[in-house]
Amino acid sequence: MSDPVFDLTIIWAGIIAFGVIMYVLMDGFDLGLGVLFPFAPSEDARDVMMNSVAPVWDGNETWLILGGAGLLAAFPLVYAVFLPALYIGVFLMLAGLIFRGIAFEFRFKAKTSRYLWNWSFAIGSTVAAFAQGAVVGAYIQGFRVENMAYVGGAFDWLTPFTILTGFGLVAGYALLGATWLIMKSEGSIQNWAFKITPYLLIAVLIVFAVISVWTPFVDPFVKERWFNGVSVIWLLPLFAVLCAGWLLRALKQRRDGSPFVATMGMFLFTYLGLLASKFPYVVPPNYTLWDAASAHSSQLFLLLGLLFVIPIVLVYTAWTYWVFRGKVKAGAGYH
Numbered sequence: 189m190s191d192p193v194f195d196l197t198i199i200w201a202g203i204i205a206f207g208v209i210m211y212v213l214m215d216g217f218d219l220g221l222g223v224l225f226p227f228a229p230s231e232d233a234r235d236v237m238m239n240s241v242a243p244v245w246d247g248n249e250t251w252l253i254l255g256g257a258g259l260l261a262a263f264p265l266v267y268a269v270f271l272p273a274l275y276i277g278v279f280l281m282l283a284g285l286i287f288r289g290i291a292f293e294f295r296f297k298a299k300t301s302r303y304l305w306n307w308s309f310a311i312g313s314t315v316a317a318f319a320q321g322a323v324v325g326a327y328i329q330g331f332r333v334e335n336m337a338y339v340g341g342a343f344d345w346l347t348p349f350t351i352l353t354g355f356g357l358v359a360g361y362a363l364l365g366a367t368w369l370i371m372k373s374e375g376s377i378q379n380w381a382f383k384i385t386p387y388l389l390i391a392v393l394i395v396f397a398v399i400s401v402w403t404p405f406v407d408p409f410v411k412e413r414w415f416n417g418v419s420v421i422w423l424l425p426l427f428a429v430l431c432a433g434w435l436l437r438a439l440k441q442r443r444d445g446s447p448f449v450a451t452m453g454m455f456l457f458t459y460l461g462l463l464a465s466k467f468p469y470v471v472p473p474n475y476t477l478w479d480a481a482s483a484h485s486s487q488l489f490l491l492l493g494l495l496f497v498i499p500i501v502l503v504y505t506a507w508t509y510w511v512f513r514g515k516v517k518a519g520a521g522y523h
Contacts, residue, residue: 196487197477200262201470203494207255209459213364213452214248214505217241220365222288222313223358225306227384233377234306236516237365238292240372243512245292249285250501261490265336265480269471272338273331274345277323284316314358321357325350328462329406330472336479349399349406356395360455363388367435367447372516385439385447393432396458400425403465409473410465421464428457 218241228234260267271278291308298305322345329349332340366388369381404411414421431453438446468476481487 196484196491197262197481199491200258200481200487201477203491203498204255204258204262205463207251207258209456211248211251211255212455212459214251215245216317216361216455217364217368217448218245218248219288219313219317220361220363221369222309222365223317223362224365224369224384225310225313229376229380231302233373233380236373236377237369238295238309240369240516242292244505244508246289247505247508250505254497254501258490258494262482262487263470263477263480264482265475266470268336269331269333269338269475273340274323274326276342277319277326277345281316281319281323284312284314284319286312288312288316313361317358317361318354321354321360322346322350324357324462325353327472328353328403328410328466333471333474336475349402352395352402353399356392356399359388359391359395363392364448364451364455367451371445371448374515374517382439382442386436389432389435392454396428407465407472409469413465421461424457424461424464428454428461431457 221237221241225234225237228237288309289312291305291312295302295305295309325347326345329347331338332344363385366381366385370378370385373381404414431450434453435447435450438450466472468478470477470480
């Protein structure tokens, strides 16, 4: 039997990687607004923050479902290892997302208890963001696996390194949320967003630098890849830093949309750097994409379905953002 013309494992890896970055960019800014919620200057500002994401926030999580379902179907070994290894972290993430969603809806109906839903929205968003960052850190540091089964403890994922990556993603999402608010608000609310964004950028850059220095000591493979591998990989952090410079310039020029686009660029190039650092290991430190992949026939069958689903998701996502483009004014929006 001849080898297949296309390597479906690589295709599926690309699809899941695309789904993950789409989720991070799409859901990251509304989680970031939740992180910033307690620090907003007024209740009107909180209304604007929520109204700016009300039409899109639940649709953004479609990408999480798509990536998770695709991961289960195409790389079952990942689930077999990640779920027992990251059970508590994933539970915290999902609990945070559920708590945030409930608070989102109840806050608009509440009168005397609105402050409680404000805190619920903020705590749920922050817990979800931290858990996602900690899971990324756990992926970087690797798992204890024997015979394709996780043999570590329930809290092996929680280390000083993963705590740092957790707080790093909280800061990153807050930066994404602040720049989204710059684009979607006006007046005093926008001025507040302009004021806090440089401080958030400094925090993100500091954490980024510490994680970059720490990572080679956590994973020798990453050290080998960066310092003895192809030098072109260094272009990725360089582009991320250039996006940070673009963000600073856009803030000084009081641009509306450029800060958000620049922040997305920082996330994109950092994400590509992570993928380049670990490829082809999907269950580090021992198992590659091909080790974790499902049967070729299963991958092909599921891929045919996704060829219809992904374009539909892209179209309705683009249409939603187009319909609800423009500024959100205080006193108007979702009710």
